[in-house]
Amino acid sequence: MKLSILDQAPIPKGSTSTDALQFTKDLAKLGDELGYHRLWMAEHHSATSLSSSAPEVTIAHLAALTNRIRLGTGGVMMMHYSPLKMAEVFKTLSALAPDRIDFGVGRAPGGDHLSIQALAQGRASIPDDQYDKLATTLQLLNDQKTNDPLYNQVIATPHEVKLPEAWLLGSSGNSARQAGKQGVGYSFAQFFNGEMSKEIFDTYRHYFEPSYFMPKPEINVSYAVTVAETKDEAEYLALPIDLSRLFLMRGQMPQTFSPxxxxxxxxxEMDKAILEKNRALHLVGTPKEVSEQLLKEKEEFGFDEVMVNSNQYSFEARLNVYRLLAKELLS
Incomplete structure (x- = not known):
């Protein structure tokens, strides 16, 4: 099974944004050494607890620090950007790091309504179809004429470069059909709401049409994971992450607490009930316990790859999660 990393560059309490991005560099180098398949950076705006607001910039830097691991965006929030700009950025990245770049996009805003307005420079939001925007971007990436006359008189440069893999993110199944029809990979965020189903993935495969970006259907699933040598230690390390989700449900995003x-x-009592219900969205246990669950769900739901998100308070604890899982699943 392919094992990968989803990083949000979390800023634990007492750390800075600079610390978080320096940690991301070390995480990428560790993933490269351990045999992780890819590392994706998320895109979040106006969040004092996360540093990953410009994933395409971060992966350019990480590509220069690593040798083998694929690097990408999980994902670029395409509502904020022109198809031409997205195509030019990822063609540039692909030319600089051939065969190692993933163009991953999502339809969500990655921030609240104030950051959405600010990214649009105060202009009214244009209700364009995000799937059409993706199709246009893919055509520009592939040096093709588009279905939009606005972009047919321009060329996305650099011209004629080897293209990145392309992926569409989803968390509810709504994007499965479009990911298939547009011939891109499908990335499902199980840690968002836990609504993964075989039916969603079967829909994606049923509608899949091979493309330059993805010759056959590919599905990865992102999980929130905490592992440690013992179950008790894992539970101890997991509570700050569980509290972060509780605060997020209240519209708050404070920096991660220490254990x-x-x-x-x-x-x-209500908090405790919510934490217990949300535990289904967070895999916690020993490396063996969690690895067995991942392999079981891979077989049950039929996906190809696991992406691990682990926002531990201690950076050493974060690194250890990836070390322990690699030892169990990659050795």
Whole structure:
């Protein structure tokens, strides 16, 4: 099974944005050494707890620090950008790091309504079809005429470069058919809402049409994961991440607590009930326990690759999650 990394460059309490991005560099180098298939950077705006707002810039830097691992965006939030600009950025990245770049896009805003307005420079949001925008971008990437006359008089440069893999992100199944019809990979965010199903993936495969970007259907699934040598230690390390989800449900995004502060946080009975319900979105346990669950779900749902997101408070604990999983699944 392919094993990969989804990084959001989290900023734990007491750390800075610069610290977080420096940690990302070390994570990419470790993933490269351990045999992880790819590392994707997310795109989040106006979030003081996350540093990954410009994933295409970060992966350019990471490509210069690594030798083998694929690097991409999980994903570029395409509502904010012109198809021409997206095509030019990823053709440039592909020319600089041939056969190692992934163009991953999503339809979500990656921020609140204020950041959406700011990214649009205060202009009214244009209700364009995101799937049409993706199709136009793919055509520009492939040096083709588009279905939009606005882009038919321009060329996305650099011209005639080997193209990146292309992926469409989803968390509810709504994008499965379009990912298939447009001939791109389908990336499902299981850690968002836990609604993965075989039917979603069967729909994607049924509608899949081979393309330059993806000759056969490919599905990866992103999980939130915490592993440690013992179950008790894993639970201890996992609580700050569980609290972060609880705060997010309240419209808050504070920096991740330390495990000690998380243990001392006063939980109401309702909080405890929500944490228990949300635990289905966070795989916690020993490396063997979690690896067995991942392999079981791969067989049950029929996907090809696991992407691991692990936003531990301690950077060493984050690295150790990836070391332990690699030892179990890649050795």
């Amino acid at each position: 000690e502060d998380a243990q001392a946080y006063p939980l109401t």
